[in-house]
Amino acid sequence: MTKAMTVSELHKSFGRTRALDGLDLDVEAGEVHGFLGPNGAGKSTTIRVLLGLLRADSGAVQLLGGDPWADAVALHRKVAYVPGDVTLWRNLSGGEVIDLYGRLRGGLDKARRADLIERFELDPTKKGRAYSKGNRQKVALVAAFASDVDVLILDEPTSGLDPLMEEVFQEYVKEAARERGRTVLLSSHILSEVESLCDRISIIRKGRTVETGSLSELRHLTRTSVTAELASAPNGLAQLPGVHDLDIQGLRVKLQVDSDKLDAVLRSLTGSGVRSLASTPPTLEELFLRHYQDDGAGGTEGARAAEGAVSR
């Protein structure tokens, strides 16, 4: 597969603030790539570097095989961008802005534009300030989806959209990727959106990539919680690698286990005879919270906090 975007060892500082500190990102052509991280982790900065709006201090950045800084204009013909906070011109109608952005990119599909406006229930005759936050986002989304481009770069694009519109958005992203073969880089905090759309995700924190891979790959990196009622007293569970928070009350066992070490735990449990077993795979929330926690690299504490957050 060819890469649509590659970023390696990207550094970017603003004065004394280190925004990006050796960030890596690989986006395959035709995939929907989730770009996640806590606020201030450097997602928008990375996107701005990819768009040639900021200049990298050091590191290699490629977009569609070109240099986003030097070849900005040529590359932008094939790229549509939706910022998280769309500002419009006071005296321009939404329709005018959509057409303007279409023309400033590679062109606009008239039929799709009409279709999108209807599906998103957007009134294109309103002007600038008259739009609500969600409707301003829709203006940019319609312009992006109707543009004839290869890459969509979406920076928290659905902030302010209602759940119905969120669904419409997801449909169009799926269609863009599956039917049109477009590459999508999607920065988002909405986990359901990420779960249903993204082929692969990258999680960044403090300007560095901390995790990258498909969701199932990432799930393996976190813990499964296991609750079992046994026929006889458990034996040697504490010595197994990857077991945490072991809690044995007579024949009842509760534990957490690193997902890739689950097999050995199950063997040990069946050795004692299983009466009932409940195993909960890690939720996406746990996965993210573990990475979002300040000292999440340590593991236990993050996982516990994650546990707490989820059980609420």
Added chain:
Amino acid sequence: MTAAVADTRFAPRAAGARQLAGTGALVRLALRRDRVMIPVWVAVILMMVLSMPGSLKSVYSTAAERADIAQSMATNSSMRALYGPVFADSIGGLTAWRIGVYGGLFAAVMSLLIVVRHTRDEEESGRQELVSSAMVGRRAPLTAALLAALVADAATALLVAGGLASQGGGGALALGLAIAATGMVFATMAAIVAQLTESARLAKGLTSAVLGLAFVLRAAGDSGTSGSGGGSSVLTWLSPLGWLENTRAFADERWWVLLLFVAGVAAQGAAAYGLAGRRDIGMSFLPSRPGPASGRLGTAGALAWRLQRGSVFGWSAGFLVAGIAFGGMTQGATDLVGDNQKTRDIIERMGGQSGVTDAFLATMVGMLGMVAALYIVSSVLRLSGEETSQRAEPVLAAAVGRLRWAAGHLAIAFGGAALIMVLGGLGLGIGYGGNFGPVLGACLTQLAAIWVIGGLAVLLFGVFPRAAVAAWAVAGIALLIGWIGPAFELPQPVMNLSPFGHLPKLPGGEMTWTPVLILLAIAAVFVAAGLTGLRRRDLSN
């Protein structure tokens, strides 16, 4: 304030107090935000006014000379149109004549900017919603804006009165109060206009247009009446700037004229509160109409024109009208009594070498040029506004290079400056009655200096984007040097700081190409350096 009290008089006291809840905090917020802007404005007005007695003393050292100049100015319709009638030939009287109207003009601009900034600007940006959701009464934002303007105007009044006290306490107080009251008239006018339009920019423009009209009414009224002794014409009395001069500071002050200001401020304030109480936050009485469902804009240049065309049209109309008005004043310039050498000297220093008419025209051309510098700065800084408001980002994320994006706005800035100067020149020709060639040539020559200031704005924007607003200070300093320099007899090195100081005095003087070409080259270098900086730097976010 006056209006607020008047308007809530019949309401239960508690309700009135609730309407104003949070006003104190909002006033402090406004003054905190304007902690640089207000002192600079007040200082500029103060410098203009307080430099006058000294320069008048140095130019007209004896009472006889002052009586002579007063006599010539009073009988010259051009001079009356420009400065108003002379009511007394004392140093104080001449100060009030020479600078009073312009002090009021500056106070009016300061006040209207303050009021719009803290009312419509806040609503347009959406900040007002958050503020109003707190313990803030319905009338608090408007009241706070007007109080902020009142603080600025009151400071101006106090400092002017204090600074001129040595010329006569009563006159100093009258002039200070009249200048401040003119400011408050336009503060309340801005408060009304801010209710009418959804755009802060438009509110500022419309209120400025009313101010321009007030100046023209006064000038027309003053040029018609024969001056000393006779009262002002009806036209003059229609203009707050006419009221200002008719307080007759240092000439048997007519204190009752101040009541006109009080009445005007009260009436306009009441109207503003009335309108504000009848509309929702963010809405306006001139609502924006729906636009087309699809558009034809397709290039960055077309977008720039669409964004700037309104202001280009406004400035064009303003320059044409100002040109005609100034040109009309010029017809009377030749009536100037010629036996006072000092008067001639000052007129000639103000802009010309030969012929009083040419000198007068040259002064007018110079004034238009300096005001056009304000246009070019505002137009170039649209780039900065687009960038900081995040609207530039998606445009530059499309297939638009930075140079092409900037080029559209710069063509309008630099070309627009040429356009308005040509229109100003045409206006002068029309008003003066013919002979367009020399006046147009003179207006175009001003472009060299205007473009240098525009180029400096581009340089700041491209290389030091956070300091881009400093371009306003540069234009302001050039304006100040050009304005008070000749009368104040500033040393040549100081005069040379302004690019306008290097231009040949036209019409009338001799066209010298060298300084013009050098200025053009400097402007080109500034623009090139600014654009190079823009290409290399990060876009701000």
